[in-house]
Amino acid sequence: MNINEAISGRRSIREYTTEAVDEPIIHRLIDAAIQAPSAVNQQPWTFTVIRDQGLLERVSREAKAHMLATMPTGTHSAHFHSILNDADFQIFYHAPVLILISGSAQGQWMVEDCALAAENLMLTAYAEGLGTCWIGFAQPFLGTPEGKSLLGLPSEWLPVAPIILGHPKSVPAPVQHNEAQIRWIG
Known part of the structure; x- marks a missing residue:
């Protein structure tokens, strides 16, 4: 698969099978992640791999409660309140793996590096x-x-990217992307 196929084909998946993801695959994904560029080559990322479904359930409950208690009102708040108040909604969609990318070194561009x-x-x-x-x-x-x-x-780490991972049960259809807004100067 070439990079353009990967970029245009990737979707956010919210339905997973119960099939486990093999550890060597997880290592390959993390190896690809650490090939990313980083400001001043700081490489501030750390990876926490969670496969414990009980722990993911607990984090989901706590995260939902936290969001409901702290969410400001805005254009999506009624929709989000509806979702987060659903006792059956699990924010990790019962995916078999969560990979949390955190920044371990404070730096001006740590969040961007982790992204x-x-x-x-x-x-x-x-x-x-x-x-x-x-x-x-x-x-x-x-x-x-x-x-x-x-x-x-560790308290000094900043969680940046909680990414669920698994074997897709289904793949959503492509979404329409807006035309790029480009300004040419010179």
Whole structure:
């Protein structure tokens, strides 16, 4: 698969089979992630791999409660409240793996560096026939002292990219992308 096929074919997957993801595959995905560029070559990323479904259930409950308690009102807040108040909604969609990319070295571009690593990981997963989804609902809670403690993360680490991973049960149809807005100067 070439890079253009991976970029245009990757989707956020929210339905997974129960099939486990083999550890060597996870290592390959993380190896692809660490090939990402980083500002001043700091490589500030760390990877926490969670396969314990009980722990993921607990993190999901805590993250939902945290979001409901702290979410500002806005254009999507009613929709998000509806989803987060659903007791059956699990924010990780029962995926077999969560890979949390955190920044371990404070730097001006640490978040961007970790996001670049996340994109490499997600594109490589797609090329391997796997599905991924960046779970924004998890981010606020995982950045709290309680969230870090639950996963055993050092207090100085900043969770940036909670990415679920697994074998897709189904793949959503392509979405329409807006035309690029380009300004040419010179």
